[in-house]
Amino acid sequence: xxxxxxxxxxxxxxxxxxxxxxxxxxxxxxxxxxxxxxxxxxxxxxxxxxxxxxxxxxxxxxxxxxxxxxxxxxxxxxxxxxxxxxxxxxxxxxxxxxxxxxxxxxxxxxxxxxxxxxxxxxxxxxxxxxxxxxxxxxxxxxxxxxxxxxxxxxxxxxxxxxxxxxxxxxxxxxxxxxxxxxxxxxxxxxxxxxxxxxxxxxxxxxxxxxxxxxxxxxxxxxxxxxxxxxxxxxxxxxxxxxxxxxxxxxxxxxxxxxxxxxxxxxxxxxxxxxxxxxxxxxxxxxxxxxxxxxxxxxxxxxxxxxxxxxxxxxxxxxxxxxxxxxxxxxxxxxxxxxxxxxxxxxxxxxxxxxxxxx
Numbered sequence: 001x002x003x004x005x006x007x008x009x010x011x012x013x014x015x016x017x018x019x020x021x022x023x024x025x026x027x028x029x030x031x032x033x034x035x036x037x038x039x040x041x042x043x044x045x046x047x048x049x050x051x052x053x054x055x056x057x058x059x060x061x062x063x064x065x066x067x068x069x070x071x072x073x074x075x076x077x078x079x080x081x082x083x084x085x086x087x088x089x090x091x092x093x094x095x096x097x098x099x100x101x102x103x104x105x106x107x108x109x110x111x112x113x114x115x116x117x118x119x120x121x122x123x124x125x126x127x128x129x130x131x132x133x134x135x136x137x138x139x140x141x142x143x144x145x146x147x148x149x150x151x152x153x154x155x156x157x158x159x160x161x162x163x164x165x166x167x168x169x170x171x172x173x174x175x176x177x178x179x180x181x182x183x184x185x186x187x188x189x190x191x192x193x194x195x196x197x198x199x200x201x202x203x204x205x206x207x208x209x210x211x212x213x214x215x216x217x218x219x220x221x222x223x224x225x226x227x228x229x230x231x232x233x234x235x236x237x238x239x240x241x242x243x244x245x246x247x248x249x250x251x252x253x254x255x256x257x258x259x260x261x262x263x264x265x266x267x268x269x270x271x272x273x274x275x276x277x278x279x280x281x282x283x284x285x286x287x288x289x290x291x292x293x294x295x296x297x298x299x300x301x302x303x304x305x306x307x308x309x310x311x312x313x314x315x316x317x318x319x320x321x322x323x324x325x326x327x328x329x330x331x332x333x334x335x336x337x338x339x340x341x342x343x344x345x346x347x348x349x350x351x352x353x354x355x356x357x358x
Contacts, residue, residue, distance in 0.1 A: 006252050007165040009136075009147055012245075014174040016238075019137065023055035025171060026092065029133045030057070034091040037083060039065040039105045041097020041139060054096070059087075067100035069271045071107060073118035073155040079104075080111035080118075092133035098190060099143030099274060102136040103151035106167050109134035118162070119155035124332075127164035136169040139178045141240040142190035142275065144197070144248025146172045152274055158326055159268040174245065176237040188226070188305050189275035191240055192296070194247040195222040196278045199292035200257030201250045204336035208253055215250030218243045226299040257337035258288045261330040262354060265323030270311065283307050284357045288337065312358045324351050 013021060026036055035058065044050050045064045056062060063079070083090055090112060095105025109131030111118055121127050136146040145152075149168050150161035161167075179187070198219040201211055221243035225236050263277035272280065283300075286293045300307060312320075328334070328351065334342040 004253065007149060007168055008252075009169050009172050011171045012174065013172075014241075016175060016177050016234075019053065019173055019175040019178060022094075022135075022137075022173060023057075025173070026055065026094075026135070029092055031089075031091045033059075034087060034089050035059045035061050036092050036094060037090050037108070038062045038094045038096060039079075039101055039108065041101040042066055042068070043097060043139070065095075065097065065101050065104055067097065067104065070100050070152050070154055070159075070267060070274060071104040073107075073122070073153050076104065076107040076111055076118040076153065079108050083108075083112065090132055092135065093131075094135040094137065096137045096139060098138070098140035098186075099145035099152065099193075102138065102143075102145040102169075103153065103161070105134055105136065106131070106145075106169065107151045107153060107162060110162060110164075110166060118153060119157075121162045121164070122153060122155050122158060122160040124163045125165070127162055127166045130166050133171075134169050135171045135173065137173045137175070137178070138241070138244065140182050140186065140190045141179050141237075141244040142187075142192065142194040142247070144194065144244055144251070146174070147245055147248035148251070154268060158329055159264045160329070174241055176234070176241050179237050179241060180234070184303075185305060186275070187240075188299075188303055189273070189279055191222060191226060191243070192279050192282070192299070193275045194218060194240075194243050195226070195296070195299075196259050196282050196292075197251055197256045198222065198247050199289050200259060200337065201254040203289060203292075204254055204257055205339050206254040206336045211250045211252065211254035214246045214252075215254070218247035218250055221246070223295070226303060227295070255332050255336035257333055258285055261327050261333040261337070262351070262358075264330055265325075265327040265355070266311070266358070268326045269315075269319055269323050272311070276308070279307050280309075280311060280358055283309075284354065309358070312355050315355075320352055320355055323355055324348055327351060 093109040095102040113129045150163040259282040262281045266272040
């Protein structure tokens, strides 16, 4: 048996207030004439106080990254092409924000050094060259994007990441202070992304002791934050940030499952954001994850969250088929969830019926 030689993030700094060390962290990686590029989640577009804390030097660039929808490959190409045209190269790319902002940073970093277009690299181990130096700084916790070897990208024909050993960040900055002002609903949806992929990983066919050790801890932290606490506090920020990190690590040697595979189709067709898409799908997955869905329903009720329903009502056969095609393209997810004979179990008809319930 051949074991995968897993690439991890090179450097991790954690602690309340560690964002203030960013200037010091970046300094050794600066190259003369080549700027650092900060891709800032558009959530902070009008937050001049936060922008003032970003250590811009020389010809550094601060971009208000449009992550209204998950990053499109065309958006990645535009940013990378503009940077190459203006500077030739850059010293690094820093993604500050939720999972989409961090995924955008990873993708732009890779497209600074790899030929062609971003959609050429949607898949597993297609990236051939290391990207430029890249840093991830989460201001939402749950996606695990800060530690994963993929990016979530929507291309012309599919929603699929650049899954490669060159994708993980060189540095991540985990400052719980940065997630304290996240909107309640968004914080829940993103936290549930972590909870759901822990359930999928722990109950999947790929599970092993490495993944289980991280997944169980992440699950425990999510339960503490969203089920056992009466109100949100500073400790909640710290716990959720570490749940996201551990949850991301848990799928290093395992995989996610049904909710993620189905939500990819929603996102591709309808533009549904990843976190809320997972919640919409998981809400209906009792047949696959009965205990997890039961607990999820408790969390939804306890936190006063409304999960959208009826979002696929009125879709055409062609639109359903598009979602089904995208979803069934996620073979490793389905195999992890259902085993090697997943194609016999998850027929197009069964998946269509599932989509119709959402």
